[in-house]
Each structure stands twice: as structure tokens, then as C-alpha cells.
Amino acid sequence: MKNTILVITCLFLASNATAQLIPNFGAQRAGLSTLSFLKNDLNPRSVAMSGASVALAADAFSSYTNPAATADLRSFHGAISNLSIGAGIQQSFLSVSIPRKKNYSTFGFSLNMLNSGAMERRTEFQPEGTGEKFYVTNMALGGTYAQQLSDMFSAGITMKFIYEQIDTYTNATVAADVSFLYKTDYKDLNFAVMIQNFGGSSSIDGDDLPVDFNRTGSPSADNYSVPTVFSLGASVIPWKVKKQSLLVALQLNHPSDNAENYRIGLEYEYMKLVYVRAGYMLNVSSQSLPTFGFGLRHRIGAHPLHINYAANPTDFLGVQHTVGLAFGINKMDRENEER
16 A cells, blocks of 8 residues: 555656656647547546546446457446536436357447537627527447457447537537457456547538628538547556455557647555546646546446446536446346455
8 A cells, every 4th residue: 555655646746747758749739620529538437547448347338448348248238427527518428238148249339428508699799698599419329349359359349420419500420439458367467459539520511600790701611520539558457455456557648639648547446345546647738636536336136336436627627527327237247246
């Protein structure tokens, strides 16, 4: 435990020197993509560990963090979570994973949806609002397939149909998450690679903007790409005794629309019942404080139930809260976790 406290202390002290030690590659690309809701992390465990989750072992949220990991599931799993972004904006995630034991593969389905709530319609002459309301809705419907290629190596893909509606304007496109997971037998050391939101460009379409005050002609929307992210990560359990363990995860993110950044996450586990998590993001301009969260394992009958919470204290949007439930329909999952 002394070593754990030392690692956490060094991590916090190092945050002050981040700007000098890590070059800000790619910051000039900020704002070049659309459909930015796809970048929001909806896995409470991942959020608490600052997003260092691509190399984690399989769980009910793996279809979001790394589709390849779902190939290791041996029973039906479901997950649901909600992220409170701020200003009344909510984003929810729902997924199910259905394994096929004969060929060690898994099928899954997911729904990622953001809703802005009601917003005032404003004009140049009515900046306080016209009395009318409009809404913003973003949705990504995904289908996942993962295959275990060997005892240590698996691959997975999630194909997503993405839809955006802003008042009377709409946008639709497709994208894919492609990932690989390699496991070793040394201290549960895992390596993973993922390309998230790989797709083409699209533009918003709808009724033309009215040509009135200070406007000439009919404006048209340009094409923008989805926010593609290349992730490379590793996780390991360097300390493990009979009832306790400590997991450390590291991850490099290379986004197409922002600076390259790094994630460090820690997870302390006690008796497979209580999980305490923390993490830090390096070279992310809006994140100067660490993330944190916890998880509890319970059960409904013989079936395992995980309750997770994460807090992300951002610099500009305040503290964002993520809560989630994950469950499995199989007694064997619980028995395996207790070993």
C-alpha cells in the first residue's frame, strides 16, 4: 500500500509539469470533426480511470471500450449507463453481449444516445427567445462481432449507424470501431489496439436558413469527418494477494481532431466486492484534476450485478457524473469471480 500511495502522489505532482514534458502534437486540429458526442466516455469504470480502458479484461461495457474483449465473455451480459454532461444535457448507453460457446465468438448490440433537452429558439431581434423550443438528438446504433482467434488473441468490430438531428436539420453516416486484444499469463498483462469511429465525412442537411437580416444567399453546410481516435494501451496487475489486488492501466490516444494525449488509471479491488478507482489525463487542456470513482458487486439471485459510479471534474463544465449498471445471466460468472 505504501508503494500505491507513492505512485498516486508522484502522479499528482507530475501533473504540474505536464505542459513542459509532453509536446502538444495535434492541438491545431481541434474542432475539425463533427458528431463529437461519439468521443464521450460512457463506461463508468473507464471514466473513473481517465479513459485508460482499452486493454482491460472483458466486462459488460467492453463493446464500447474494446469490442475484441467481448470474445472472452462466456454468458449473456447487459449494461446501461448515463452521463450528465451539464446544462441539462444527458447521454445514455445501452448494450447487450451474447456469446456463442461453440466457436468462442460474441455478438452484441448497443445504443448510444444524447439529448439536449428543450432549448430556446433565438433570433437577432429576439435574443431572449421567441417562445419556441427546439431539441438536439444524437444517436449511434451499433452491432458488435468479436472472435477469439487463440487462447491469447482476439479481434472485434462494431459497425455503427450514426444519426444527428438539430431542430429540422439532420445528418447521417456510418463508422466502425476495430480492435485487437492480446493477453499474457504474466500478472494478467494485456495489450490492446483500437481504431474508434473510423468512417467517412458527412454534412448536415435540412431546410435552408431563411434569408433575412444581414444574410445574403442560401448558405450550405460543409462535410466534416467523424472524430476518429487511435488508441494503444496496456494493463497489468502488479500487486495481488488473496483478497486484494491493484490494477494499473496506461493508454495513448491519437485523435484526428485534437492533441495526442495519455491516460493513466488505477483500480484497487477488495474481495471482488469493492472497487476504488482513480486516473489522470496528460496533455488534455480541459483536464487539470484527476478522475475517480468506485464500483460495488452484488447479485440478483445467482446472477452478478455491478454498480459503478465515476466523477470527472472538468475545468469548464464542472463535475460530470457517470453512473452505470452491468449484469450477467449466468451463475458461472459469479463463481469465476470468487476464485
